[in-house]
Amino acid sequence: MDKILQKPTIYHVETIAQSRLFTIESVNLKFRNGMYKAYERIRPSNHESVMIVPIIDDNLLLIREYNVGIEDYELSFPKGLIEAGEEIMEAANRELMEEVGYGAHTFTLLHRLTIAPSYLSNTMNIVVAQKLYPHKKIGDEPEKLSLVRWPVTQMLALLNEIDFCEARNISALFLTHSWLE
Structure with a gap:
């Protein structure tokens, strides 16, 4: 030991x-x-974030969003900060409505990730959302996000997409794949 x-x-x-x-x-x-x-x-903060893997009609829902750090668009699962006083699943549902235009009846927390722990104290909560229903909320995005449906049966093929390369997304993909098995 x-x-x-x-x-x-x-x-x-x-x-x-x-x-x-x-x-x-x-x-x-x-x-x-x-x-x-x-x-x-x-500086450490108490703010956590959430990444949502929405599943509807045997498809994953992803967004294509501009990221200034890489100066390009990235294919991603919806994500965002958990606001003060919000629970993880509340934040997941809000972000889902803002970025994808759906709410969800069922959420499952898969894992909590730390991101660059040598430099940051942030935690990202990876959540699967199911039993989706249309519900759009206005978010803080400066432009309309492109919605991409991806077959669950082909989910690992996302790894071949040139614009699906951010580590948190890849972690969420593998966690979801394992969870679905």
Whole structure:
């Protein structure tokens, strides 16, 4: 059995840059072996996010959305932040309505993912949505999102799509595939 690891001691945290969206901190640590190391991270937040894998009529519903980080459109499952006071499934249903134009009667939480834990503290909740019904809500997207139906029987073929390459989407795809088996 592994020994229980002792976390390093944080002895100094300082804001080194700030934008409208992000605060970058320098975090100075002392490890139990006496080594000191400074890291940079985006300030931790309590905000989690949700990614929804909607299934209707034996099809997955995906969106094609512009992502400024890669300066291109990406084929993706709908996703978004969980707002203050919202439960995971409430946020999943809201995001589904805003981005896809459907609500769902059934949600299943598959897994929680951390994203770049060396730099971020964010958690993404992967949720399958079933028993969908039409219901559109206005969201914060600057343009109408393209809706793409993809046969569940061909779901792993999404890996061959050049614009389906974001790690969280691939994780959600494999988690859903395993869950459906």
